[in-house]
Amino acid sequence: MILPVIMAGGSGSRLWPLSRSLYPKQFLPLVDQHQTMLQATAQRLQGLEVQDALVICNEDHRFIVAEQMRALGSLGKVLLEPVARNTAPAIALAAFAAQEHNDDPIMLVLAADHDVRLTDKFQQSITQAMPAAEQGKLVTFGIVPTEPHTGYGYIQQGDAINEHAFAVNQFVEKPDLDTAKSYLEQGGFSWNSGMFMFKASRYLEELKKFSPAMYDACQEAYEKAAIDQDFVRVDADAFARCPEDSIDYAVMEHTQDAVVVPMDAGWSDVGSWTSLWELGDKDEAGNVVKTSDPDSVIQIDSNNNLISTEDRLVATIGIEDCVVIDTADALLVAHKDHVQKVKNIVNLLKEQKRSEYQNHREVYRPWGKYDSIDMGDRYQVKRITVNPGAKLSVQMHHHRAEHWIVVSGTAKVTKGEETFIVAEDQSTYIPVGVIHALENPGKLPLEMIEVQSGSYLGEDDIVRFEDVYGRTS
Numbered sequence: 525m526i527l528p529v530i531m532a533g534g535s536g537s538r539l540w541p542l543s544r545s546l547y548p549k550q551f552l553p554l555v556d557q558h559q560t561m562l563q564a565t566a567q568r569l570q571g572l573e574v575q576d577a578l579v580i581c582n583e584d585h586r587f588i589v590a591e592q593m594r595a596l597g598s599l600g601k602v603l604l605e606p607v608a609r610n611t612a613p614a615i616a617l618a619a620f621a622a623q624e625h626n627d628d629p630i631m632l633v634l635a636a637d638h639d640v641r642l643t644d645k646f647q648q649s650i651t652q653a654m655p656a657a658e659q660g661k662l663v664t665f666g667i668v669p670t671e672p673h674t675g676y677g678y679i680q681q682g683d684a685i686n687e688h689a690f691a692v693n694q695f696v697e698k699p700d701l702d703t704a705k706s707y708l709e710q711g712g713f714s715w716n717s718g719m720f721m722f723k724a725s726r727y728l729e730e731l732k733k734f735s736p737a738m739y740d741a742c743q744e745a746y747e748k749a750a751i752d753q754d755f756v757r758v759d760a761d762a763f764a765r766c767p768e769d770s771i772d773y774a775v776m777e778h779t780q781d782a783v784v785v786p787m788d789a790g791w792s793d794v795g796s797w798t799s800l801w802e803l804g805d806k807d808e809a810g811n812v813v814k815t816s817d818p819d820s821v822i823q824i825d826s827n828n829n830l831i832s833t834e835d836r837l838v839a840t841i842g843i844e845d846c847v848v849i850d851t852a853d854a855l856l857v858a859h860k861d862h863v864q865k866v867k868n869i870v871n872l873l874k875e876q877k878r879s880e881y882q883n884h885r886e887v888y889r890p891w892g893k894y895d896s897i898d899m900g901d902r903y904q905v906k907r908i909t910v911n912p913g914a915k916l917s918v919q920m921h922h923h924r925a926e927h928w929i930v931v932s933g934t935a936k937v938t939k940g941e942e943t944f945i946v947a948e949d950q951s952t953y954i955p956v957g958v959i960h961a962l963e964n965p966g967k968l969p970l971e972m973i974e975v976q977s978g979s980y981l982g983e984d985d986i987v988r989f990e991d992v993y994g995r996t997s
Contacts, residue, residue: 616728919989
C-alpha cells in the first residue's frame, strides 16, 4: 500500500498578500473555493490504495495542518521540522517514520501547493510508476510540457525500462527561452514536477551513499523524536546539524536508479499570480475574478486581469494584463509580467519589520481566530472567535489590561482565583498581571470583542502557565 508523503512547508511569498508566512498558499483555497490546496492534494488520492497521509510542515503550521487533514478524515502523522532544510532531509525524516514498525512502504512524495486538473490521468501515472518503484527504482514524475516554459527545471528521458518508465539521462536547470524551445522540438524532455515515488528503504540507501552526513543527522533527529498529540517533533539540535539540500541535488542526480514516468494531467505549481490567472475561469474580456460576492468587482474597459477581493468593492477602468489583490490590510497592484517580483515586496516588509508579511489581519489559532479591527496609541481592539469546547491558555500579561464583551455565545472566564460565566451582552475586565483563562463551554462559537489597553500590546507579552496545545512558557 502506498504511503503518501505531503510536503507542506514553505512560505508562498510569491502569492503575497493572500499568502503570508504564518498562513501560506498551501492552506488557502486559491484554486478551488471549497477546499485548500493541501486538502485538494490529499483528495486527489481517493480511489488509490493508500494509507493516511504523512504530512511534513513546520512548527508554526501544525494546527492548521491537523485541522485541515482531520476535516478530510485522513490525518496520519504530522512531522514537524524545527528548521527548514529543503526537501532531501524532509523526505528522509518521512522515510525513517515509514520504517518505524519494520514496514517498507512505497512512498509517494507530493507537494501540498500544486494543482492537478485531471485526477484520472494523475492516478494513472501513479499506477504506472508502481512496478518501477517495487523493483527498487527511484521514480520522478515528468510533466509533459505544453509550452517552452523557463520557470521549470527539465528532465531528459533515456532508454525505456518498461512500457511507462524511462531511465533519466539528465536533470537540467531552468533554461532560457531558446533552450526551452529546443527541448520541445527534440522531444523526450519533461518539466521537473517535484513529485517522487520509491520504497522508503531505497531512498535511505541512496541518501546514505551520496549524502552520509545528511543521513546521519536525520536518523539521529528521528530516533530522538518526541510524540506530542498528533505531532512528531524531531530532535531540534540533531536536525539543525543536517546539511541543507534538495532531493534532486542530494540523491536523484547521483543515483543510477532514477527513472522518469511522464504525466499529462493538467499540472501547475501555482507559483505566481499569473499562474492563477491562467488556471482561472475567464469572462469575455479575459478577466478572472476571485471573490465570494461577484458584485464587489466592477470593471470598465479592462481586459485580461486577475482581480481578488475579500469584502471591499474593487473598481478598475482601462487596465490590461494586471493583477489586483485586495485584502483587509494590504493591496497589491502589479502587471502580470512583473509578478515574480512580489517576493521582493515581502523581503522589504521583513526588513522594515512590518507584520503584513507574516500575518493577515485575521489570525488563526488552534482554539479559533481573532481579527485586529482597530489599533492606536496604547489600545487595540480585536474580534475574537472561540470554537465550541475550545480553551485558550492560562496566561497573564505584564503590560496590558483587557476588557472582554461577549457578543454571542457563552464564555467561561477564570480570573485569579474565581471562575464564572459571562453571557451575551455582558462583559468583564482583566487587570494587568492577573492570571486568567477563557473557554467556550457551549455548542456554538463564542464571539466577543476584546479591548486591550496598556504600554505594550505585542503578542509576545503572554506568559502561559497551562496550555492544551503544548505552548506553555
